[in-house]
Amino acid sequence: MWEAEINTITEWKTIASRVLQNLDTSVLLLKGNLGAGKTTFTQELLLQLGSTDEVSSPTYSIVNEYDTPKGKVYHFDLYRLKNTEEAYDIGIEEYLDNAYLCIIEWPEIYEEEIDLPFHEMLIENTENTRKIKFK
Template sequence: MEITINKLEDWQDVVEQIIPHLKHNILLLKGNLGAGKTTFTQFLLKDLGSADEVNSPTYSIVNEYNTPKGKVYHFDLYRLKNLEEVYDIGIEEYLDNAFLCIIEWPEVYEEELYGLEYHMMSITNTGENREITFD
């Protein structure tokens, strides 16, 4: 699925198109700094029924949110330097106990997901709009 958005309100359309396709409990979010990964997550959590305030987990590494369907964990692995640091935060336990895990900057952990089912979303900021791919 490919989507182009031009303004902030378009994120709602993105979420409405993606939610019916979420079949797995892992969503990898890729995109450069400022592409809109956390903005997408804010819109997604609202649509999933969360009343929690959604913030970037840049410094906390992981944020936890409540939804009627279960816990959503939002990771930002940008500052983690190696796989050992990822395991030190207990990522496996989160993955095993979540309705959904959203992982920004997943590259340091991506190879460990081999054999698991997950979704991938890429956001490219072209300067004029955002190009989104989801599978």
């Protein structure tokens, strides 16, 4: 586990690099309130993975798919899901089984069902900084 603090948007580059150095699973859970920087972090992470795709929030689509030289990356936003069954209905297990990496924002509704090893990143935003906890 490690912790960091950032003060500018450009510092997400350092955080993404550090996450990639420590990433040894295919699942990354992102936790933080609205506006914490989850999608901004994901944009930088995918850039560093070599993706040329335009990265956007999957708030309305629930899942976005991106290509990288290492394989498919699926970016989920489970905020609007009401229960675990809705996660199964979108085929989340199939995505998890067939991805290089699955990034899941608002994972709480499905977290207990994940039977793969995963990392978790918590982003806490204060007035001027973001505190990052990675485990």
